[in-house]
Amino acid sequence: MALQTSLRSQRHLRQRTLLVGLILLLAAIGLIVRLVYLQVWTSAELLEKAKWQQMFQLRPFIPRRTITDRNDEVMAIDKPAYTLFAHPKLYKLKPEEIAEKLAPVLNKPAAKLLPLLSQPSSTTKIDSWLTEDVADNIFNLRIDGLDLAPQRHRLYPHKDLAAEVLGYVNIDHHGQAGVEFSQEKLLERTDQASDVVQDGRGRLIPSSLPAGVLRVDRTRLQLTIDARTQRVARQELRSQMKKFNAKRGAVLVMDAKNGELRTLVTEPTYDPNQFDRVPKEKYEVFKNWAVSDLYEPGSTFKPINVAIALEAGAIQSDTVFNDEGALTVGGWPVANFDFESRGAVGPLSISQILQRSSNVGMVHIIQQMKPSVYYGWLERVGLGDISGIDLPAETPSTLKPQEQFTTYVIEPATAAFGQGFSLTPVQLLQMHGILASGGKLLTPHVVKGVVNEEGEEAYQPKLNPPRQIFSPATTTKVLEMMVAVVEEGTGKPARIPGYRLGGKTGTAQKANPNNGGYTSGKITSFVGIFPAVEPRYVALAVIDEPVGADAFGSTVAAPIVKAVIEDIIVADKIPPSHLQELNSDALLTKPSPSADNPAATTSTSTNPAPDANSH
Numbered sequence: 001m002a003l004q005t006s007l008r009s010q011r012h013l014r015q016r017t018l019l020v021g022l023i024l025l026l027a028a029i030g031l032i033v034r035l036v037y038l039q040v041w042t043s044a045e046l047l048e049k050a051k052w053q054q055m056f057q058l059r060p061f062i063p064r065r066t067i068t069d070r071n072d073e074v075m076a077i078d079k080p081a082y083t084l085f086a087h088p089k090l091y092k093l094k095p096e097e098i099a100e101k102l103a104p105v106l107n108k109p110a111a112k113l114l115p116l117l118s119q120p121s122s123t124t125k126i127d128s129w130l131t132e133d134v135a136d137n138i139f140n141l142r143i144d145g146l147d148l149a150p151q152r153h154r155l156y157p158h159k160d161l162a163a164e165v166l167g168y169v170n171i172d173h174h175g176q177a178g179v180e181f182s183q184e185k186l187l188e189r190t191d192q193a194s195d196v197v198q199d200g201r202g203r204l205i206p207s208s209l210p211a212g213v214l215r216v217d218r219t220r221l222q223l224t225i226d227a228r229t230q231r232v233a234r235q236e237l238r239s240q241m242k243k244f245n246a247k248r249g250a251v252l253v254m255d256a257k258n259g260e261l262r263t264l265v266t267e268p269t270y271d272p273n274q275f276d277r278v279p280k281e282k283y284e285v286f287k288n289w290a291v292s293d294l295y296e297p298g299s300t301f302k303p304i305n306v307a308i309a310l311e312a313g314a315i316q317s318d319t320v321f322n323d324e325g326a327l328t329v330g331g332w333p334v335a336n337f338d339f340e341s342r343g344a345v346g347p348l349s350i351s352q353i354l355q356r357s358s359n360v361g362m363v364h365i366i367q368q369m370k371p372s373v374y375y376g377w378l379e380r381v382g383l384g385d386i387s388g389i390d391l392p393a394e395t396p397s398t399l400k401p402q403e404q405f406t407t408y409v410i411e412p413a414t415a416a417f418g419q420g421f422s423l424t425p426v427q428l429l430q431m432h433g434i435l436a437s438g439g440k441l442l443t444p445h446v447v448k449g450v451v452n453e454e455g456e457e458a459y460q461p462k463l464n465p466p467r468q469i470f471s472p473a474t475t476t477k478v479l480e481m482m483v484a485v486v487e488e489g490t491g492k493p494a495r496i497p498g499y500r501l502g503g504k505t506g507t508a509q510k511a512n513p514n515n516g517g518y519t520s521g522k523i524t525s526f527v528g529i530f531p532a533v534e535p536r537y538v539a540l541a542v543i544d545e546p547v548g549a550d551a552f553g554s555t556v557a558a559p560i561v562k563a564v565i566e567d568i569i570v571a572d573k574i575p576p577s578h579l580q581e582l583n584s585d586a587l588l589t590k591p592s593p594s595a596d597n598p599a600a601t602t603s604t605s606t607n608p609a610p611d612a613n614s615h
Contacts, residue, residue, distance in 0.1 A: 063152060064173065065187045066220040067166060067180075069227040070262070070448060072455070074157055076166055076180070076272075081153030082135040084126040086117055090145035098143055102126075105137045129153055154180075156272045162230055164288040165223065165264050165391070165446055168272035176275075177286050179223070179447060182392045186221055186450060186459070219458050222448040224260035229253065232567040233265045236560045237541070241267055244546035244556050247521075250290040250425045251560055253539045253568070256433050256529070259442035259463065261389075262537070263564065264426075266290050292393045294422035295542070298508025299357045299553070300527045301418035304431050305366060306350060307478045308377040311470045314368035315350060317477045321364040323348045323356075329363065330409040336360055337507075351481040355489030357505065359417040366416035371406040374415070375399075381441070381469055383421055387430045388443045388464055397423035418508060429540045432527050435478055435502075436535040439470035483532045491526065493558040496566060498576035500532035503561070505553030510545070521545040526557035530565050531577065539564055 063078030084106075091098065095117040096110075102117075103110040106127055116126050128151075130138070135148050154169045167178020174188075175181035233251040241249050253263040270278050270285045278285060287293075309315045323345035326335035336345070336359050345358065353361030366374060378384075384399040399421045405411045414420040423431075426444055433442050443463045450459035482502030485491040491503040506525040509518040525542040529535045541557040541564075568574070 063189075064154065064169070065189065065450070067187070068220050068222050069162075069225050069230075070223060070260075071226065071228075072222070073227045075162055075223065075225075075227065076154060076156050079153050079155045080132055081128075081151050082130040082132075082148045083128040083151060084130060084138060085147045085149060086119075086124045086126050087122060087145045087147060088117070088119065088124070089122060092144040098145070101141055101143060102138070105134060105141070106130075154272075158227060159271045159273060160269045161227060161234065162223075162225055162264075163269045163272045164266045164290070165225055166272060167392075168275040178288070178391060179221070182390055183221060183447060186447075218453050219450050222451050223446050224255070224262060224448045225264065225446055226262045226571070228571055229263045229564060229567055230265060233263045233560070233564050234267070234269075236563045237265055237267050237543075240543060240556055240560055241546075244543070244548050244551050246543045246547070246556070247545040248289065249541070249543040251539075251541045251564060252290060252425060252429045253537055253564060254429050254433055254442075254444050256436035256442070256535050256538055259430075259433065259444050259466075260448070261444055261446050262568070263539075264288075264290060264446065287393065288391060290425040290542075291389060291391050292395050292424065294395055294398060294424055295523055295544075296419050296422050296508050296511050297428050297525070298418040298506040298523070300428060300504050300506035300525050300540075301431075302354060302357065302362055302416075303435060303478050303482055303504050304381060305362060305416055305418075306354065306481065307435060307470050307474050308374065308381070309365050309368060310474045310477060312369055312373060312377060315365055317350055317481075320347050320349050321353065321361050322346065323353070323358050323361045323364075325360060327360055327363065329413040332410045332413075334359055334363055334413060351484050354481045354504065355485050357490050362416040363413045366412050369412075371409070371412045372402070374412050375402050375405050378415065378421070381431050381434065382427060383423065387424070387427045388445075389426055390445045390447050390461065394426075395424060397421065397427050418506065419511075422511065425540060425542045428525075428527070428542075429538055432529065432538045432540070434469050435475045435482075436529045436538045437466070437475075438472040439468055439475045440466040441469050442466050479529060479532065479535065482529060486528075490554050491528075491558055493554050494526060494528055494562045494565075496562060496569070499530070499565075499569065499574075500577045501528050501530040501565065502532055502535075503528040503558070505558060507552045522551070524551060524553040524556040526553050526561050528558075528561040528565060530568075531574070533577070537565070537568060 066074060066078070067076040068074055086098075088095070095114060098117050099110040099113040102108075102113055106113070108127075113126065116124055126146075130148075138146065138148060152173055154173065156163075156166060156168075163178070165178050167180035168176055169180050170176050175184045180187065233253070237249045237251050240246070249267045251263060251265040252261060254261050266289055268282075268285050270282075275286075310317065323336070325339045325342060325344040326333065328334070336342070337357065345356070345360075348356065348358060348361050350365070352358075353365070369377075378399060383397050386394045386396045388394075399405070400411060405415075411420055430442065430444050433444070434440065445461070445463060447461055449457050449461065452458050479502045482491075482504055483500055485505070486494050486501055486503045490505040494501065494503050504527050506523075506527075508523050508525070510521040510523055511517075512519045521544075523542060523544050524546055525540065528539045530537050530539065539561045541560040543556050546556045
């Protein structure tokens with residue numbers, strides 16, 4: 001019996017062993033089949049899944065390039081900002097308690113925070129654009145359920161000082177105006193995201209980091225603008241606009257050696273830090289009207305016309321014309337600003353015509369050229385074109401069709417004293433730069449280039465090469481006449497003791513865009529070239545619709561240019577003019593009587609022939 005029991009036990013043991021072996025064999029076969037399946041049929045798919053789990057794209061925070069002025073003063077910079085979110089399901093304090101703790105940090109009443117903190121949603125935005133200091137204070141509260149999400153914020157330390165040049169960025173951090181828009185590719189760094197490997201716990205594996213992934217780009221975009229001169233120009237412009245209750249104004253200064261704009265100011269303006277607070281009815285401030293709006297320059301264009309006539313050989317610097325005070329051209333009346341009080345003036349030299357800002361004298365000068373020749377010169381100096389400035393939305397100047405210009409004799413006559421065509425302030429500045437640069441047409445620009453920490457240029461934008469328009473001899477003669485305008489003519493308010501500069505005033509009618517005539521408003525302006533010998537700067541001030549019987553180019557605009565040039569003298573440490581130059585009459589001709597505050601004439605006009613009331 002015991003033997004049978006023992007045999008049965010052994011048989012059962014063999015059976016169990018056989019069963020276990022069979023199970024193991026089947027398991028091994030299953031594993032082999034599974035391994036073959038994974039290694040052969042699904043290997044590619046598994047490799048992709050592994051890569052997806054182990055690798056991710058590292059997209060480091062790359063701030064927008066900083067913008068500085070010509071002296072490396074920061075004008076725009078990216079700063080970290082934070083958005084505060086609340087997750088009610090994670091609260092360990094009551095919403096009322098959280099609101100009380102947050103109120104002093106966010107500088108908001110707890111009663112206004114409580115409804116946001118009590119929202120039933122899983123995530124609620126409480127506040128945005130928080131500074132690092134505020135974010136640190138919130139973090140130190142150690143309140144469960146609050147989350148700070150980092151973001152980028154563009155800061156403009158000088159607020160509205162150079163808004164018309166800088167522009168602003170929107171909530172998506174894209175430029176919307178100024179160089180923020182026109183230089184988007186230079187300001188927005190374009191480094192690509194890098195693929196890196198992480199371990200099972202999500203930690204980066206250092207050996208997997210590609211070369212250069214931790215590179216720090218500290219280059220910045222440098223402007224030609226001088227923050228100091230910009231500030232002086234804005235202060236002076238605001239002062240004169242307030243004094244004469246003007247609609248708007250602009251002040252520009254260009255380096256006659258290379259076309260760099262040292263100053264570009266327009267009023268009214270805005271704070272780019274708070275662009276979203278500008279009401280819709282004031283969106284006009286986002287437009288840089290010195291670049292985009294056209295106006296008739298009036299008498300500030302007369303020196304350009306004199307240069308054209310001299311270069312074309314139509315006149316000589318000692319040519320004399322009889323100024324009758326008023327005349328009729330093609331049936332249209334043309335008169336000097338003081339014709340009613342002065343009448344006929346008599347013989348005037350070219351220099352005296354500029355000193356007196358004589359409309360009749362300018363007509364006589366231009367009549368020495370064929371209209372087609374004159375028209376060609378107007379095109380050559382840039383009328384009908386753009387200046388090429390590196391700011392957005394530039395509007396090309398306008399010049400009437402050649403057939404109309406050459407057919408109607410009144411067209412060249414009105415163009416002689418700066419009417420019948422239109423341009424922007426920056427284009428007029430560019431044209432006077434021809435006189436200051438020895439006859440070269442330069443491209444005005446505000447971007448100097450991209451520089452590194454050591455101040456070395458990493459990139460410099462390509463500009464149109466200077467184009468010779470007038471000979472240096474011609475520009476020297478015209479500049480001598482412009483000096484006489486400041487010393488003895490209508491530009492006296494711009495005189496600076498110890499220094500000599502050339503200039504020209506302008507008090508022009510405003511063209512009516514609706515009927516082709518003119519409005520009752522006027523535009524006053526003054527352009528100055530400094531210094532008189534070897535000129536370096538061209539400065540222009542334009543004030544739209546100043547109010548008052550004494551509102552003229554000499555009284556409104558000239559003092560602004562004077563103040564800006566005085567600041568440049570101090571900043572650049574420019575010595576006074578040579579004593580022999582101060583005592584010399586070489587740059588002057590004997591002046592004829594002139595009015596310091598000329599007034600506009602009021603001849604009746606309709607299209608196509610504007611009247612002559614610019615000076």
